[in-house]
Amino acid sequence: MKLALAPSDRPFLPRGVRLAADKVRGGTVLLCPEKAIALDAIGEAILSRVDGSTSFKEIVAALAVAYDAPAEQIAGDVQRFLAGLRARMYLAVRP
Amino acid sequence: MTVPPPIAMLAELTHRCPLACPYCSNPQDLLGREAEMTTGEWADAFHQAAELGVLQLHLSGGEPAARPDLAELTAAAQGCGLYTNLITSGIGLTPRRLDALEAAGLDHIQLSLQGTSAGLADWIGGYKGGFDRKMKIAAEIKTRGIPLTLNAVMHRHNLDDLERTIEMAVEMGARRLEVASVQFHGWASRNRAQLLPTRAQTEAAKRIVAEAEQRLRGVLAFDFVPPDYYADYPKACMGGWGTAGLNIAPDGTVLPCHAAQTIPHLDFDNVRSKPLAAIWYEGAAFNSYRGTDWLPQPCRSCDRKESDFGGCRCQALALAGDAGAADPVCRKSPRHQAVLDLLEAGSTGDGGGFVYRRAAG
Numbered sequence: 001m002k003l004a005l006a007p008s009d010r011p012f013l014p015r016g017v018r019l020a021a022d023k024v025r026g027g028t029v030l031l032c033p034e035k036a037i038a039l040d041a042i043g044e045a046i047l048s049r050v051d052g053s054t055s056f057k058e059i060v061a062a063l064a065v066a067y068d069a070p071a072e073q074i075a076g077d078v079q080r081f082l083a084g085l086r087a088r089m090y091l092a093v094r095p
Numbered sequence: 096m097t098v099p100p101p102i103a104m105l106a107e108l109t110h111r112c113p114l115a116c117p118y119c120s121n122p123q124d125l126l127g128r129e130a131e132m133t134t135g136e137w138a139d140a141f142h143q144a145a146e147l148g149v150l151q152l153h154l155s156g157g158e159p160a161a162r163p164d165l166a167e168l169t170a171a172a173q174g175c176g177l178y179t180n181l182i183t184s185g186i187g188l189t190p191r192r193l194d195a196l197e198a199a200g201l202d203h204i205q206l207s208l209q210g211t212s213a214g215l216a217d218w219i220g221g222y223k224g225g226f227d228r229k230m231k232i233a234a235e236i237k238t239r240g241i242p243l244t245l246n247a248v249m250h251r252h253n254l255d256d257l258e259r260t261i262e263m264a265v266e267m268g269a270r271r272l273e274v275a276s277v278q279f280h281g282w283a284s285r286n287r288a289q290l291l292p293t294r295a296q297t298e299a300a301k302r303i304v305a306e307a308e309q310r311l312r313g314v315l316a317f318d319f320v321p322p323d324y325y326a327d328y329p330k331a332c333m334g335g336w337g338t339a340g341l342n343i344a345p346d347g348t349v350l351p352c353h354a355a356q357t358i359p360h361l362d363f364d365n366v367r368s369k370p371l372a373a374i375w376y377e378g379a380a381f382n383s384y385r386g387t388d389w390l391p392q393p394c395r396s397c398d399r400k401e402s403d404f405g406g407c408r409c410q411a412l413a414l415a416g417d418a419g420a421a422d423p424v425c426r427k428s429p430r431h432q433a434v435l436d437l438l439e440a441g442s443t444g445d446g447g448g449f450v451y452r453r454a455a456g
């Protein structure tokens with residue numbers, strides 16, 4: 001299986017994976033089976049738009065506007081981040 | 096060093112377990128039911144853990160399903176915002192108990208696998224009928240879609256079934272497979288001659304995992320702990336002693352790792368009598384081997400010390416007779432010969448039968 005998301009793929013966090021505020025260290029963490037990932041601002045911005053109905057292309061477009069950056073560059077960053085989560089089964093995709 | 100807050104806590108709710116795996120990580124002096132903390136005491140420990148910075152809670156044992164209050168404990172953990180993982184053999188779980196656990200908000204199950212067939216699994220686990228019951232509960236977990244990791248503890252008697260083990264993880268709908276080689280602590284140290292894999296098995300396992308990881312991308316994620324006796328360098332213990340996580344034994348004793356009680360000169364605090372934060376930050380046992388300042392040679396001048404912290408303290412004690420020495424698994428350790436000798440001894444002779452993990456008397 002390819003891990004890269006197609007433009008129309010709609011990613012979501014499967015059951016057992018969720019975002020939470022880290023009250024002690026600050027910031028947001030992605031809580032996964034037997035793993036907690038501290039998110040940086042970019043990671044948080046990406047995952048806050050991952051809802052199972054917004055497509056990869058739409059997420060990239062929204063981030064390009066929010067960060068005033070070229071969509072191609074954003075697409076690469078988002079792809080790397082999401083494909084990495086997908087390899088660990090922390091992210092699932094609806095076509 | 097500045098001590099970071101812990102991320103994960105393993106709660107050994109009980110030492111009771113219907114199985115008797117000869118590699119069980121529980122201590123050889125098993126605690127009975129009367130020594131266990133109450134529901135309220137555990138709930139308070141979870142609350143303190145969350146305040147301290149713990150994000151992940153592992154409900155373990157023994158067999159945690161031996162506690163009738165398991166769902167209540169899960170609800171208590173969820174109430175403090177902890178990510179709650181149940182580490183179980185599956186024995187003692189029923190559809191009705193899964194209902195209660197799901198209602199309590201359980202996040203994830205880690206199911207152990209002793210072997211790929213009833214004959215093998217029931218022999219290793221020392222419990223007849225265990226495999227069939229496990230498979231029933233695995234099917235129930237799959238139907239419900241509860242996130243599942245399969246944990247296969249691997250050793251000489253089941254490493255040759257690794258391919259079938261991987262298939263079973265896929266069939267069960269697991270998202271993750273832990274191929275966890277036996278660590279020689281606790282009961283496993285008494286069964287070392289029986290359990291030590293061969294070098295050929297170790298090499299084959301690495302090949303099989305690497306191939307399956309490629310083939311099953313996006314279907315099954317792997318965590319592979321190769322047998323460390325064949326490694327050149329040791330693993331970091333729990334991400335560093337007193338750095339990432341802590342354990343609580345059934346009676347409330349707070350430990351830097353599950354085998355720490357094998358180190359006789361350490362004094363352990365109990366969460367029943369001292370706040371968890373004080374134990375973590377100021378406890379003598381946690382501070383004994385924290386960071387890298389205490390490290391001996393050859394670690395002191397080694398550039399791997401920030402990633403493996405000199406390896407496992409319990410293994411250093413067991414194999415070098417000194418918990419403050421470099422882990423003898425390391426080929427730079429002056430005591431590395433001890434590991435080579437054990438490998439040599441383990442590869443000849445079958446070591447007789449298992450010493451099963453059972454309470455004395």
Ligand code: SF4
Nearest residue numbers: 112114115116119157
């Ligand atoms: S390793 Fe085996 S005996 Fe030990 S707690 Fe787990 S299932 Fe029980």
Ligand code: SF4
Nearest residue numbers: 394397399400405425
């Ligand atoms: S010498 Fe010490 S720090 Fe270096 S690899 Fe060996 S155990 Fe680790």
